Amino acid sequence: MKNRIFSGMRPTGSLHIGHLSVLQNWAALQDEYDCFYGIVDWHALTTGYEDKLNLKALIKEIALDWLSVGIDPEKSAVFVQSHVKEHAELHLLFSMFTPMSWLERVPTYKDQIQQLGADGKDLHTYGFLGYPLLQAADILVYKAKAVPVGEDQIPHIELCREVGRRFNFLYGNVFPEPQALIGKVPLLPGVDGRKMSKSYNNAISLTASTEEVNARVKQMITDPARLRKDDPGHPEVCVVAKFHHIYTPDAERITEECTAGKVGCVACKKYLAENLNNVLEPYRVRRNFWDEDGKVERVLLEGAEKARATAAETLKEVRQAIGV
Ligand code: TRP
Ligand code: SF4
Secondary structure, X not given: OOOEEEEEEOOOOOOEHHHXXXXXXXXXXXXXXXXXXXXXXXXXXXXXXXXXXXXXXXHHHHHHHXXXXXXXXXXXXXXXXXHOOHHHHXXXXXXXXXXXXXXXXXXXXXXXXHHHHHOOOOOOOHHHHOHHHHHHHHHHOOOOOEEEEOHHHHHHHHHHHHHHHHHXXXXXXXXXXXXXXXXXXXXXXXXXXXXXXXXXXXXXXXXXXXXXXXXXXXXXXXOOOOOOOOOOOOHHHOHHHHHHHHHOOOHHHHHHHHHOOOOOHHHHHHHHHHHHHHHHHHHHHHHHHHOOOOHHHHHHHHHHHHHHHHHHHHHHHHHHHHOO
């Protein structure tokens, strides 16, 4: 039997190309592992309970993002967290023996209360304190051995391991200790040079059309010292060059030409836009395939069935161990 993987994302808005490497990593793991990929809508509510999120639409959008980059429902269970109630039951049972202090000292806890508190959000809630505990339940309900996540999630995975260990100590050995699989994430700036983020309006959406990609690339900040096209350029301070390094097969050549003053910014951007569009085109085609005749809905239904079958087995063991 293959080892299992769980990972999840909150449905909070469509993804951008900064998320691409994480999803490509998820897709690459599908052959080696039995993968469970959850759209964690309950987690979205912990911070968005007053945002009137249109969760149905957001869930469909992120499911399409995943499918379009190659998450394959024939291989992986793709599903919505709230469709698999076992996550909630395990979270509740974990809450009985998890010390409050473990949750209060998770670094993201106070940070987020402060950061989102500055935007007027009150996160002094029971659910928000329990965010990482629900995450532990997401992972352990599948007895996942590995969790592909970004570096920022390491404290959450550490807490998950502690919770599993405490359960095993109290009730007998049920849970493995999952490892975080940290993929290499190239740091891509937004078109304005700041961090890429939908809220800064500087991101390139995974669903961007050819025209949108072209327009975004035109907005990219270039070497400000370069006034004429034969001035020697400084690719190290140019957003376009950072993108070339990730999306252009012969990136070295183009940056050398820039340094030598042999290529103009207009042509350089045009070339980047072409390469970016070549990367996104297969995703557009696959997205169109999935975005018809209720295919996504069917994927999520079948994904939840598959996930539920595994989660139910774990819960049976858990109830027996505890004696409920
Ligand atoms: N907290 C994760 C994030 O914000 C999302 C998440 C919820 C998750 N449950 C998970 C990630 C379980 C990995 C495993 O990115
Ligand atoms: Fe940037 Fe390209 Fe212009 Fe050089 S030529 S400054 S890499 S856009």
